[in-house]
Amino acid sequence: xxxxxxxxxxxxxxxxxxxxxxxxxxxxxxxxxxxxxxxxxxxxxxxxxxxxxxxxxxxxxxxxxxxxxxxxxxxxxxxxxxxxxxxxxxxxxxxxxxxxxxxxxxxxxxxxxxxxxxxxxxxxxxxxxxxxxxxxxxxxxxxxxxxxxxxxxxxxxxxxxxxxxxxxxxxxxxxxxxxxxxxxxxxxxxxxxxxxxxxxxxxxxxxxxxxxxxxxxxxxxxxxxxxxxxxxxxxxxxxxxxxxxxxxxxxxxxxxxxxxxxxxxxxxxxxxxxxxxxxxx
Numbered sequence: 001x002x003x004x005x006x007x008x009x010x011x012x013x014x015x016x017x018x019x020x021x022x023x024x025x026x027x028x029x030x031x032x033x034x035x036x037x038x039x040x041x042x043x044x045x046x047x048x049x050x051x052x053x054x055x056x057x058x059x060x061x062x063x064x065x066x067x068x069x070x071x072x073x074x075x076x077x078x079x080x081x082x083x084x085x086x087x088x089x090x091x092x093x094x095x096x097x098x099x100x101x102x103x104x105x106x107x108x109x110x111x112x113x114x115x116x117x118x119x120x121x122x123x124x125x126x127x128x129x130x131x132x133x134x135x136x137x138x139x140x141x142x143x144x145x146x147x148x149x150x151x152x153x154x155x156x157x158x159x160x161x162x163x164x165x166x167x168x169x170x171x172x173x174x175x176x177x178x179x180x181x182x183x184x185x186x187x188x189x190x191x192x193x194x195x196x197x198x199x200x201x202x203x204x205x206x207x208x209x210x211x212x213x214x215x216x217x218x219x220x221x222x223x224x225x226x227x228x229x230x231x232x233x234x235x236x237x238x239x240x241x242x243x244x245x246x247x248x249x250x251x252x253x254x255x256x257x258x259x260x261x262x263x264x265x266x267x268x269x270x271x272x273x274x275x276x277x278x279x280x281x
Contacts, residue, residue, distance in 0.1 A: 129191050129215070
């Protein structure tokens with residue numbers, strides 16, 4: 001082998017040694033007091049998943065009715081015009097289509113048709129997991145050597161991620177029970193104990209009380225967390241499926257969670273009909 005070829009071979013070996021393997025990251029997150037990757041900060045997704053986690057085109061509204069030349073907005077949302085339109089999105093589901101069982105797919109379509117009266121978000125129910133992660137509101141991760149806590153701006157939702165398994169959830173709930181552990185640079189969170197009263201998005205994608213979510217949070221740069229959620233629900237889907245997305249650190253100097261406790265904003269919707277003198281609708 002010539003001297004030139006030998007030198008080239010050495011350079012290639014050095015480059016290979018410095019290149020991370022597929023699925024790994026060369027970034028090493030700063031450590032907290034316990035020596036674990038520090039995920040602390042205010043984060044937010046930047047996608048259209050809350051409209052529809054699957055690939056979708058733009059449309060006039062989430063609530064539609066038949067029109068002379070195609071669907072048009074339903075009367076209750078007609079006055080919203082372009083504000084009520086649905087932006088297009090490439091989806092966050094790996095492989096594209098969700099693996100619904102036939103009866104569950106029919107239920108999903110029914111949910112979509114009845115979005116205005118059925119979406120839990122409209123009534124300000126807690127968003128559930130993973131939907132809380134990609135709603136259009138920031139959330140804050142608090143972390144020290146022995147505890148991890150997530151506060152969400154939407155509806156004042158919170159999650160305590162147990163680092164020691166407390167056993168089965170004592171009761172089913174909107175946000176479930178979260179138990180976390182570390183796998184190298186990744187925080188893995190096992191979430192169970194859900195009720196069936198949350199959706200994945202505004203498009204009617206739903207789950208049952210058998211939902212089981214495994215989340216993975218990996219800080220892949222100073223200002224990005226790569227987020228994965230694997231979904232299992234044998235009552236609704238034929239197999240597990242996964243969604244992935246980046247989460248971005250909010251950069252404003254005054255970045256903070258503001259109050260968006262929307263329960264008071266839906267009091268008229270839910271209870272207004274029982275006023276002594278109801279307002280017109």
